[in-house]
Amino acid sequence: MTTKQKNHKKPAKKASPRNWQAPTKPSSGVQNKEIRITAIKDGTVIDHVPAAKVFDVVEILNLKSHKDVVSIATNLDSKKIGKKGILKVAGRELTKKEVDEISVVAPQATINIIKDFKVKEKSKVEVPQQLTAVFRCSNPKCITNLQPIATSFSIIAKNPVKALCFYCERVMGAEEIQLR
Amino acid sequence: MGGIVFKGRDIISIRDFSGEELLYVLSIARRMEQRPQPALMKGRIMASMFFEPSTRTRLSFTAAMKRMGGDTIGFAKGEVTSTKKGETLWDTVKMIEAYSDVIVIRHSLEGAARLSAEAASIPVINAGDGTNQHPTQTMIDLYTIQKEIGKLDGITIGFLGDLKYGRTVHSLAIALSHFKAKMYFISPTALKMPEYYLDELEQKRVTFHETDDVLKALKHLDVLYVTRIQQERFADPLEYEKFKNVYKVGPDILNGAKKSLIVLHPLPRVGEIDPALDEFPNAAYFRQAANGIPVRQAVLSLVLGAVK
Numbered sequence A: 001m002t003t004k005q006k007n008h009k010k011p012a013k014k015a016s017p018r019n020w021q022a023p024t025k026p027s028s029g030v031q032n033k034e035i036r037i038t039a040i041k042d043g044t045v046i047d048h049v050p051a052a053k054v055f056d057v058v059e060i061l062n063l064k065s066h067k068d069v070v071s072i073a074t075n076l077d078s079k080k081i082g083k084k085g086i087l088k089v090a091g092r093e094l095t096k097k098e099v100d101e102i103s104v105v106a107p108q109a110t111i112n113i114i115k116d117f118k119v120k121e122k123s124k125v126e127v128p129q130q131l132t133a134v135f136r137c138s139n140p141k142c143i144t145n146l147q148p149i150a151t152s153f154s155i156i157a158k159n160p161v162k163a164l165c166f167y168c169e170r171v172m173g174a175e176e177i178q179l180r
Numbered sequence B: 001m002g003g004i005v006f007k008g009r010d011i012i013s014i015r016d017f018s019g020e021e022l023l024y025v026l027s028i029a030r031r032m033e034q035r036p037q038p039a040l041m042k043g044r045i046m047a048s049m050f051f052e053p054s055t056r057t058r059l060s061f062t063a064a065m066k067r068m069g070g071d072t073i074g075f076a077k078g079e080v081t082s083t084k085k086g087e088t089l090w091d092t093v094k095m096i097e098a099y100s101d102v103i104v105i106r107h108s109l110e111g112a113a114r115l116s117a118e119a120a121s122i123p124v125i126n127a128g129d130g131t132n133q134h135p136t137q138t139m140i141d142l143y144t145i146q147k148e149i150g151k152l153d154g155i156t157i158g159f160l161g162d163l164k165y166g167r168t169v170h171s172l173a174i175a176l177s178h179f180k181a182k183m184y185f186i187s188p189t190a191l192k193m194p195e196y197y198l199d200e201l202e203q204k205r206v207t208f209h210e211t212d213d214v215l216k217a218l219k220h221l222d223v224l225y226v227t228r229i230q231q232e233r234f235a236d237p238l239e240y241e242k243f244k245n246v247y248k249v250g251p252d253i254l255n256g257a258k259k260s261l262i263v264l265h266p267l268p269r270v271g272e273i274d275p276a277l278d279e280f281p282n283a284a285y286f287r288q289a290a291n292g293i294p295v296r297q298a299v300l301s302l303v304l305g306a307v308k
């Protein structure tokens, strides 16, 4: 998996001269788009987020109120997950809780910690055992959707993610998991 | 039995109990049935909070408490005014717990009992939360099977009817997974067991089969568990009529079955079982209903620490 990512990224980081002959091949379109994302000096890059979940990550990280640079690219082709998105967040490291929450909407995501334009640390997200609060139960008759209480789920399967609601005991599949 | 503690415990979901714990509840229920305890609950108050009507369940809990000398307070749907004004369930529970020793709750929303248990410092018993759980019903089912057949281990059970929405089926299947039971799920395709329950059973290494043909499964069964097929589950009333007739259980089914087969139904029935079956010893559903008293007595006295 790591080699794939490297292949993926190297050309993007490298020189632009190659770029203009690229558009004929769909896969090179990725390079084209990736290069448009500003590199960040210090911060976090979240890669391999399913395109449909990019704005969930924006919400999880509360990026609307982030003051430093945030660049987001989405609908990039990815061999691994179809259409993907990348988020680059300057001046910010993620908490364990945030990484846990991202793992549920984007189980394949990678988190790169950037220091001085270099990847200082790279890790894959890992789906935790327990989740609270940020997700809503997909069962409309669940008490958590009708009373002012925090949700709570246990993760019963990781690939694909399946979550069991602590209250109504309904199992949600990955596609049903939504933010509150 | 060491390690089993019920005092102060909530009874919310059948998933919260190990096989050993379930057997323990059944053993106390047997004791209650054999040697009634008319003064065991003297001075104790059970509060019943029935946000949704279920006369049968409410009366059964009330009778269980009163036959042990205990008292009851509570309300049934229609009598509640404060919740209509928007009081949260949490606040209602906080108020009721000050008046009682144990709370029995029935609610149309799933997870309501779990929420109440979090709010209350006294034990909470779930008497049905939407289509989710009704653990004392499952304990009654287990008690009946054990009493009628003599064991739970390795029995073969067929579930018939609405397996998609039937919470009694879901809970009993999960409970019986502790006892290596073999299961047949018999239903029209539209009312099949939900996939996530089948996944759970598979994980627990339960042997099960799915079929839409009662007769195919019948000869293997020790227990046939029949549930209501509700008309409102069908978009097309003609489909409902068709299923209703195909799945009607009458004396004729006994021809293809083991002589010892018992037929269970959580009641009330609405035409799934022909009353002509009632006179056969195989019809165990009224005995099952009567078992509600000793089982609920066992649960109440266990969580209140009145028996050990």
Ligand SMILES: [Zn+2]
Pocket: A137, A138, A139, A142, A143, A144, A165, A166, A167, A168, A169, A170, B111
């Ligand atoms: Zn829920």
